[in-house]
């Protein structure tokens with residue numbers, strides 16, 4: 352399988368992001384019992400290994416998962432260095448492997464037991480996480496965002512430190528839902544209850560609609576996913592400039608990059 356290559360030096364010097372400095376810094380996990388109980392209350396995710404393998408979701412034993420371990424290490428480093436917690440995963444267009452990458456990254460983070468991570472399917476136009484994870488239960492994340500309903504009903508727990516917030520219903524008013532101030536309040540509430548170290552957001556493609564643009568102002572950074580043999584250079588520059596005008600750029604990932612399998616080059 353073609354794999355991915357992280358252009359680390361494309362990540363920019365951090366700017367005072369709107370969220371990183373607005374939220375109070377987390378002190379010690381003061382009430383571990385309450386937080387642990389909140390996690391324990393979540394429904395447990397059960398996945399069929401064959402479905403995961405067919406959808407390119409890699410287990411720790413698979414050597415190819417190392418690329419995602421690298422990416423995890425990079426994000427954890429940025430988290431510790433700058434306090435970045437909310438990371439959007441964006442791409443110029445659909446079909447570049449953004450959701451596949453996000454799920455693999457989330458599983459890599461779940462193996463880091465001291466960290467808590469929540470991954471949200473905020474590609475409300477073309478939700479994909481539940482399908483890739485082989486989940487059949489119905490979830491309408493857009494309806495919850497629109498009615499200020501707590502989001503944890505859509506969260507399924509992987510182990511005790513990772514959760515996926517799933518969606519199976521396409522939302523018509525996706526941009527409006529993601530741009531609502533109440534969406535920010537719902538996320539803050541999740542942070543108070545579950546104390547995640549990282550929250551990852553699968554976003555709609557940026558060239559297709561403006562859904563991601565407004566939401567990017569509420570995250571600490573964005574990771575840009577491109578397809579190595581498909582995304583033209585001018586599009587990479589355009590998206591990078593757009594993202595950088597809205598939030599910090601955590602890095603650019605070239606997915607399906609043939610040379611990354613044979614080389615350790617990181618020469619963005």
Ligand SMILES: Nc1ncnc2c1ncn2[C@@H]1O[C@H](COP(=O)(O)OP(=O)(O)O)[C@@H](O)[C@H]1O
Nearest residue numbers: 352353354406407445446447448449450451607
């Ligand atoms: N590294 C990869 N190598 C080969 N195929 C991939 C890779 N990553 C994703 N794919 C495939 O590309 C297709 C689109 O992936 P998906 O994650 O749904 O993209 P997006 O979320 O960007 O629309 C899927 O069939 C997926 O299995």
Ligand SMILES: [Mg+2]
Nearest residue numbers: 449450474479
């Ligand atoms: Mg997708």
